[in-house]
Amino acid sequence: MADLLEPEFLKSLQKLYLLIRRAGPGVLPGRHPSPARGRSAEYADYRGYTPGDDLRYIDWNLYARMDRLMLKLFSDERETSLYLVIDSSASMGCSPRKFSSALRTAAVLAYISLAGGDRVSLASIAGKLSGYLPPMRGKAAIKRCLTFLDELRPGGATGLSGSLEEFSGRLHRPGLVIILSDFLSEEEFFTALKRLIYMKNRLFLLQILGEDEISPPPGEDITLSDSETGEKRDLTMSVDIMAAYGNALEAHTGKLSEFCMNTRSGFFRAGTALPLEKIILECYRQAGDISRAVS
DSSP states (O other): OOOTTSHHHHHHHHHHHHHHHHTOTTTSOSOOOOOOTTOOSOEEEEEEOOTTSOGGGBOHHHHHHHSOOEEEEETTOOOOEEEEEEEOSGGGGSSTTHHHHHHHHHHHHHHHHHHTTOEEEEEEESSSEEEEEEEEESGGGHHHHHHHHHTOOOOSOOOHHHHHHHHHTTOOSOOEEEEEEOOOOSSOOHHHHHHHHHTTOEEEEEEEEOHHHHSOOTTOEEEEEOTTTOOEEEEEOOHHHHHHHHHHHHHHHHHHHHHHHHTTOEEEEEETTSOHHHHHHHHHHHHHHHHHHHO
16 A cells, blocks of 8 residues: 555655755744743743754753753743544545555654654544544654554545534544545535634644546546446547536546635645645645634
């Protein structure tokens, strides 16, 4: 599937983390020392130093004893809760690399946030809330997150509305909710999204589509198969059908984009050919914009 526990992918996580850090201040979420005057002098925790961190907050006494660079985390520092919701319905597995792209993106987002001191929670939805990991914090939680994601398999109906309603019932602390899905559902699920926003969550919709879904091969005789209902239909991808399909897809995506614009939420459509680092950078760029818009 996504091979999230393979050494090669594990090495890439740290590289992407450093890439995000180099993108500049305000891009990477997490708890960061604040230079504001009058703050509490007491610190509540430590985390390992990462290139790019402010040297003023290194505990040099601890370094002298342990020969390790550690950063002080103060009790009044901001902490973010990140909720990653992965659509694991059958439609996510009907296009090459679509589901693995969603899993890899979620894995990188979880890793970066945990390394930055945030709380991370994972959920999978497929007609219902099919899997859930409660909020966790610290680098020790990274393996649990990767294992959870690596064991997911696509199957079952989409059911975004009911599954998101069920998921919202698990939230006891507002945060940033990122939903990774193809959003190829005929049902009305905007009410469930509005509930998440009403609960003071920031929302980001990451639509992941296969390249064959964005631009089907023209002129071919194909059999369309609904991966969730089993219904089949034979079609020849003529110029007219290609145009009608393209218009329908853009109209559907436009509704998602318009909803997010009206609710000050984030939205990004990513094809499976798009490099993972570009998806991650766009997620955090928009996440920063959402934070400034709702603050």
